[in-house]
Amino acid sequence: MTAHVEELQFQAETRQLLDLMIHSVYSNKDSFLRELVSNSSDALDKLRIEAFRDKDLGVDTSDLHIDLEIDKDARTLTVRDNGIGMSRDEVVDLIGTLAKSGTAEVRAKLKEAKDAAASEELIGQFGIGFYSTFMVADTVTLVTRKAGETTATKWESSGAGTYTIEEVEGAPQGTSVTLALKPADEEDHLHDYTSEWKIRELVKRYSDFIAWPIRMQVEKTTGEGDEKTTTLEDETINSMKALWTRSKDDVSDEEYTEFYRHVSHAWDEPLEVIPMKAEGTFEYQALLFVPTRAPFDLFMRESKIGIQLYVKRVFIMDDCEELVPEYLRFVKGVVDAADLSLNVSREILQQDRQIRAIRRRLTKKVLSTISDLQANEPEKYATLWSEFGRALKEGLLSDPDNVQTILGLSSFASTHSDEKPTTLADYVSRMKDGQDTIYYMTGETRQQVENSPHMEAFAAKGLEVLILTDPVDEMWTGSVPEFDGKAFRSIAKGAVDLGDDEKSEEQDAKKEQFADLTSWMAEALSDDVKEVRLSTRLTTSPACIVGDDFSLSPTLEKMYRASGQAVPKTKRILEINPDHALITALEKAHAEKKDTEQLTETARLLYGTALLAEGGELEDPASFAKLLADRLTRTL
Missing domain, CATH: 3.30.230.80 (Ribosomal Protein S5; domain 2)
Structure with a gap:
C-alpha cells in the first residue's frame, strides 16, 4: 500500500521569511545545531514529566538521550531524540506555519538589518530558530512519532514555498531531523558539518550544559600495525553539568x-x-x-x-x-x-x-x-530601562510591597532635559525651596505634553515637570500617592497654587471683573463643562480644560474606549486666561451685551480648541469644523 503524500503551501509570511533567511544576512550558520539540540532537550524534558504524571503512557524513560549522526558520503547530518514527539497536527502547526504574531514585523526588520549580527538577533528575538536549518541544508526531513501514538509523521521541505507531509509506519518514538547539507565549499573548512571535530566543537560551545547525554558515533582505533582495527562507538560529547x-x-x-x-x-x-x-x-x-x-x-x-x-x-x-x-x-x-x-x-x-x-x-x-x-x-x-522600563512600571500597580523600590528604580522624561531621563531622587534634589510636590503630566507624546497650555505657568517659573507618555503611566499615577514624602500632582487636574502671593489681590479683582462672563459661559457650555473659572496656570493661551483631582485624563478615556469599555461622559472645568486678548475682548463684548449668538459661537470655539490642545476628542468634529470655517469667512 502506497503512503499518501500531501503537498501543502507554507503560510505566505513563512515563505517570505524562509526566502530571506536562505539567501541572506545571517552569517553565524553554526547556531542551527544549538536550535535543534535545544528542541530535542525540550522534547526529552516533556516526555519525562508526562510519563511521571501519566502512568498509563507506556513509554521507556530509562535511556533518554540525543543522537547526532553524520553520513559523510550522503552529506547528511541527523539530530535524533527519543522524547515526547509530535502529532501530525502539531507538526503542521509548529513547523509548517509560523504560529506566532508579528511575522510581518520580523520580515520588515530583517530586510532593514544592516549586518549579520543584527539579523541573527532578530531571528532569535522572534523565536524562529528552527528555520535556520535551511541556511545549511538544501532539504530538511523531519520524522516524528508522539508518545502514546502508533503512527508517525514525515515532514519534508526545501524551503521553496511548499512542504510535504505523510504518515509513516515503524518509526521510533521521538523526533529526528535530517539535513541534506548544501554542497561542500572547498575553501570553507570551518563550516564542514560532516566533520566530527566540527560537531564536537559546536556541542561544546553551545550545548555542553544540556542535561541529557548528547551522543555521537566516533571512530575508535585499537592495536598497531597489521593488528590495528577501527570500530564505531557511541560517545557522550557533552558534560551535562548544570x-x-x-x-x-x-x-x-x-x-x-x-x-x-x-x-x-x-x-x-x-x-x-x-x-x-x-x-x-x-x-x-x-x-x-x-x-x-x-x-x-x-x-x-x-x-x-x-x-x-x-x-x-x-x-x-x-x-x-x-x-x-x-x-x-x-x-x-x-x-x-x-x-x-x-x-x-x-x-x-x-x-x-x-x-x-x-x-x-x-x-x-x-x-x-x-x-x-x-x-x-x-x-x-539605561539599556535595561529603555527595553523593559514600561513593563517594570506595571509593578507600581500590582506589587504594593515594592512600590517605593520600583519608583526609586524608575526613570522618566522631564522638562529638565530633552535627552536624558531623570530618576525621582534627582528630581527631588532639584526641587525649588518650599516645593513639596512632584509635578507631572500624562499624554500620548512628549511634544503634545510640552506644547500643552497646562505647562505654561510651570515653564515660566522654571518648575520641572515629569512627562509621562507610556500607557501604564495613566494607571499608576492614579494609585501611587507619593515618593520620599513628596506628593505626586498632575498639572492638568485641580486648581494650581504656585505660591505667588503678590498676584493674589490682583487675581481677586479680576475674578470680580470676569464673574458675569464666567457665569454666562458656564451656562452656555453646560452640556460640556461643569464650571468656567479664571486660570492661574495660563500665560499665553486663552483657555484650557482641567480635570478634577480624581477624574480620568483624556488619554485614559481613549484607552478605555479602545478596549471596548463604556466611559460615561465627564464634564470638566474650562479655565480662561484673563490676560489674553481674546478673553478680554469676549468680556467686553459680553458686558456691552453684543450679539449673543456670536458670543456663544466664540465660547464653543474656545472650548473646542482647548479640548484639542490637550489631546481630547471633539464630540462632533464636523460641526466644529463648519463653525470655524463660517467664523473665518466672516473675518475676511
Whole structure:
C-alpha cells in the first residue's frame, strides 16, 4: 500500500521569511545545531514529566538521550531524540506555519538589518530558530512519532514555498531531523558539518550544559600495525553539568551566554547574570538572566511569563508564572527547588508556601540587581530601562510591597532635559525651596505634553515637570500617592497654587471683573463643562480644560474606549486666561451685551480648541469644523 503524500503551501509570511533567511544576512550558520539540540532537550524534558504524571503512557524513560549522526558520503547530518514527539497536527502547526504574531514585523526588520549580527538577533528575538536549518541544508526531513501514538509523521521541505507531509509506519518514538547539507565549499573548512571535530566543537560551545547525554558515533582505533582495527562507538560529547550548581567563578561568560540562549530561546547576550543559592527552611538554587533586548511579544497577551522550574535537577515546567510577578516577565532562567514534589501542578504551585517565599526572594534580588546597575553601571541600566522600563512600571500597580523600590528604580522624561531621563531622587534634589510636590503630566507624546497650555505657568517659573507618555503611566499615577514624602500632582487636574502671593489681590479683582462672563459661559457650555473659572496656570493661551483631582485624563478615556469599555461622559472645568486678548475682548463684548449668538459661537470655539490642545476628542468634529470655517469667512 502506497503512503499518501500531501503537498501543502507554507503560510505566505513563512515563505517570505524562509526566502530571506536562505539567501541572506545571517552569517553565524553554526547556531542551527544549538536550535535543534535545544528542541530535542525540550522534547526529552516533556516526555519525562508526562510519563511521571501519566502512568498509563507506556513509554521507556530509562535511556533518554540525543543522537547526532553524520553520513559523510550522503552529506547528511541527523539530530535524533527519543522524547515526547509530535502529532501530525502539531507538526503542521509548529513547523509548517509560523504560529506566532508579528511575522510581518520580523520580515520588515530583517530586510532593514544592516549586518549579520543584527539579523541573527532578530531571528532569535522572534523565536524562529528552527528555520535556520535551511541556511545549511538544501532539504530538511523531519520524522516524528508522539508518545502514546502508533503512527508517525514525515515532514519534508526545501524551503521553496511548499512542504510535504505523510504518515509513516515503524518509526521510533521521538523526533529526528535530517539535513541534506548544501554542497561542500572547498575553501570553507570551518563550516564542514560532516566533520566530527566540527560537531564536537559546536556541542561544546553551545550545548555542553544540556542535561541529557548528547551522543555521537566516533571512530575508535585499537592495536598497531597489521593488528590495528577501527570500530564505531557511541560517545557522550557533552558534560551535562548544570550551570546553576556551579559557582560563578567556575563558569565562563560564554557558557552563561549559551545557557541563557538555551532557556530563553533568544540570540542576544544577557545584560546581567544573577546566580542565587538559598539554604535553610527553603533550599533552592537559581540562575536568572536579564536580557539585552526585549522580545517582540513582551506586551502581547500570548507572551510567555515566568522561568523554568526544576526539582533536584529534574525539569518540571516551562514558564512557571508563580515564580516571578508579571512585571518581571522579561527575566529568564531556572529555579531548582530541593523540597517540592515532582508531581507538582500549576494549581498546587499557586497555593504553595515555599513557592511564594521563593517568588518574594527572587523579586527582591532582581530589583536589587537593577538598583546596583543604576548606581554603578549607568550604561547597562539605561539599556535595561529603555527595553523593559514600561513593563517594570506595571509593578507600581500590582506589587504594593515594592512600590517605593520600583519608583526609586524608575526613570522618566522631564522638562529638565530633552535627552536624558531623570530618576525621582534627582528630581527631588532639584526641587525649588518650599516645593513639596512632584509635578507631572500624562499624554500620548512628549511634544503634545510640552506644547500643552497646562505647562505654561510651570515653564515660566522654571518648575520641572515629569512627562509621562507610556500607557501604564495613566494607571499608576492614579494609585501611587507619593515618593520620599513628596506628593505626586498632575498639572492638568485641580486648581494650581504656585505660591505667588503678590498676584493674589490682583487675581481677586479680576475674578470680580470676569464673574458675569464666567457665569454666562458656564451656562452656555453646560452640556460640556461643569464650571468656567479664571486660570492661574495660563500665560499665553486663552483657555484650557482641567480635570478634577480624581477624574480620568483624556488619554485614559481613549484607552478605555479602545478596549471596548463604556466611559460615561465627564464634564470638566474650562479655565480662561484673563490676560489674553481674546478673553478680554469676549468680556467686553459680553458686558456691552453684543450679539449673543456670536458670543456663544466664540465660547464653543474656545472650548473646542482647548479640548484639542490637550489631546481630547471633539464630540462632533464636523460641526466644529463648519463653525470655524463660517467664523473665518466672516473675518475676511
